[in-house]
Amino acid sequence: MTISFKNKVAIITGAGNGLGRAHALELAKRGAKVVVNDLGGARDGSGHSSQASEDVVALIKANGGEAISHGANVANFDEVQDMVDTAIARWGRIDVLINNAGILRDKSFSKMSLDDFKLVMDVHVMGSVNCTKAVWDIMKEQNYGRVVMTTSSSGMYGNFGQSNYGAAKMALIGLMNTLVLEGAKNNIRINAIAPTAGTRMTEDLMPEQIAQILSPEAVTAGLLTLCDDDAPNRTILCAGAGGYATANMFETEGVFLAIDEQSPEAVRAKWLEVTNQDKQAALDAGVKQSEKFVKKAMAAL
Numbered sequence: 001m002t003i004s005f006k007n008k009v010a011i012i013t014g015a016g017n018g019l020g021r022a023h024a025l026e027l028a029k030r031g032a033k034v035v036v037n038d039l040g041g042a043r044d045g046s047g048h049s050s051q052a053s054e055d056v057v058a059l060i061k062a063n064g065g066e067a068i069s070h071g072a073n074v075a076n077f078d079e080v081q082d083m084v085d086t087a088i089a090r091w092g093r094i095d096v097l098i099n100n101a102g103i104l105r106d107k108s109f110s111k112m113s114l115d116d117f118k119l120v121m122d123v124h125v126m127g128s129v130n131c132t133k134a135v136w137d138i139m140k141e142q143n144y145g146r147v148v149m150t151t152s153s154s155g156m157y158g159n160f161g162q163s164n165y166g167a168a169k170m171a172l173i174g175l176m177n178t179l180v181l182e183g184a185k186n187n188i189r190i191n192a193i194a195p196t197a198g199t200r201m202t203e204d205l206m207p208e209q210i211a212q213i214l215s216p217e218a219v220t221a222g223l224l225t226l227c228d229d230d231a232p233n234r235t236i237l238c239a240g241a242g243g244y245a246t247a248n249m250f251e252t253e254g255v256f257l258a259i260d261e262q263s264p265e266a267v268r269a270k271w272l273e274v275t276n277q278d279k280q281a282a283l284d285a286g287v288k289q290s291e292k293f294v295k296k297a298m299a300a301l
């Protein structure tokens with residue numbers, strides 16, 4: 001069945017370039033009224049301009065779609081609130097939020113300034129928090145909401161020189177995991193995309209031919225499945241170059257040691273069992289971990 005966004009209102013942050021631009025164009029093509037947000041700065045977050053987002057709006061309108069641009073810096077809650085108020089004044093609801101805006105300040109950890117660490121956390125983590133916070137009660141009242149976090153393999157698996165970026169990207173998975181629990185009764189679903197694409201963010205990291213294979217549009221095809229009526233919930237979709245996969249977190253069954261056996265030596269001695277993945281399972285809430293361990297401790301009493 002065709003995935004449609006007719007009568008839906010979507011905010012896409014960082015939509016002046018790269019992935020956000022591709023997401024905005026495709027959502028608009030499929031009927032969404034779109035807020036094209038972009039601060040319009042450089043890759044490292046310096047400067048600002050409305051040119052890129054206005055160009056995307058013009059393109060959407062030329063294709064017969066509806067869109068407005070907004071230059072909110074996602075790291076600034078007041079500006080984000082103004083963007084959300086503007087969208088509500090214009091269209092009366094917000095169905096979809098794509099937290100996509102991002103910057104890079106790469107350096108090995110020993111050379112990285114704390115300012116560069118904090119700025120990256122601010123844009124990716126607080127940017128996504130601010131935008132989600134500003135739409136959250138609206139989505140709750142509507143009993144409908146679809147939110148996508150943009151995470152990264154750098155966060156899930158690590159990448160040399162990206163301690164700030166990796167920490168920020170993994171924080172978004174933590175944000176998603178709790179919001180999924182809090183939004184469930186109001187039909188709010190939250191998912192994450194872990195993209196790989198040839199954009200200005202990655203332009204000096206890969207040859208031109210590879211960048212072309214890694215088209216933003218291939219990521220967008222996956223992203224749209226995370227934010228329509230039939231979207232999953234709590235999925236981390238990895239997408240790039242036409243490849244689609246999910247990333248998952250599991251916990252091993254582990255071992256149980258009685259009170260008089262609990263020592264670092266005993267844990268080390270059982271290491272093969274502690275790390276044995278045969279019976280590993282996904283836990284759907286933090287409390288399930290305590291329950292698992294306490295159940296075994298109680299059974300041994």
Ligand code: NAI
Pocket residue numbers: 013014015016017018019020037038039040041042043045052072073074075099100101102103123127150151152153194195196197198199200201202
């Ligand atoms: P890009 O640099 O082409 O686009 C990012 C956009 O975000 C820019 O237009 C920029 O002006 C905007 N932006 C930056 N800071 C902002 C702020 N404070 N407020 C509002 N807008 C702001 O980069 P790309 O590749 O399209 O990245 C999009 C997202 O995907 C980012 O979150 C990035 O971390 C993530 N990502 C990208 C990967 C890739 O392979 N390109 C890999 C993994 C994650």
